[in-house]
Amino acid sequence: MTIDLNRLPKTTEKIFNSLREGSFITNNNPEISVRNLYHDCDRNFEYLLAYFQVLGYELVQGDGYFIFNVTLDDTTYLDRISRIETLLRLVDLFRGTLGTFEVGQEFSPSELELGIKNNISYEGQIRKIQGVKKDNPLDEQCKSVFSKLKEYGIIVLSDTRHSKYKVLSSYNYLIDFFETIKKINISEELEGEE
Known part of the structure; x- marks a missing residue:
């Protein structure tokens, strides 16, 4: 897959450094700089997703936030x-x-x-x-x-x-995490009843 680096926002490095530390980038942070990073992620999601995947990170977009998903030891x-x-x-x-x-x-x-x-x-x-x-x-x-x-x-x-x-x-x-756990528990309960 070829990535057009010209399509990446100028803030790509800031986005990467923030998310790599395990921080969230949110749309309702009082700091304008964080909200601007959120909007850059939102506007350029497909390009950032492809770019970060090459680096071994998955950019995850949630309800008002972005975070990295990585494989953990x-x-x-x-x-x-x-x-x-x-x-x-x-x-x-x-x-x-x-x-x-x-x-x-x-x-x-x-x-x-x-x-x-x-x-x-x-x-x-x-x-x-x-x-x-x-x-x-x-x-x-x-x-x-x-x-x-x-x-x-x-x-x-x-x-x-x-x-x-x-x-x-x-x-x-x-909230998304808790809902996923609930679904897993319900699914396991249903399988146990069969």
Whole structure:
């Protein structure tokens, strides 16, 4: 397959470096530079897909996000599963304490802290999340949870003055992942009934 390098956007290197690190490129990131990368990916998807495949990467387009799909070795695979488990716990914590967790919504660590104080059963749950220090005060634990979600590319700081974080379109990746798991489980249950 011949790739016309003239058809690639000027931002191809930035796109590659961002996605190679495991980051998402989303359409609702507050940073204009990230949104511009998203639009470059969207407008040039077929060319970028072909180019990155030659390099051993699959460019995946989701609902408002782009990410690389790569073949993983066993250690990396186990790390990825651990990460997904942590993300499941984080989303469950947010939904349980704040009632919702959706793309575009904004939350602050203090709102999470208040939600946990109003439903004390979640205080034990936050301490089970990998990377949250059990001995820290609740407000520090909540900040740690937000740092974890930011590190995973699910949220971004959108208002520094009020410490508000916005849920990015990359969250749709998790929703897609969870739906795939559900379908697999249903399929296995149906096969077991036969």
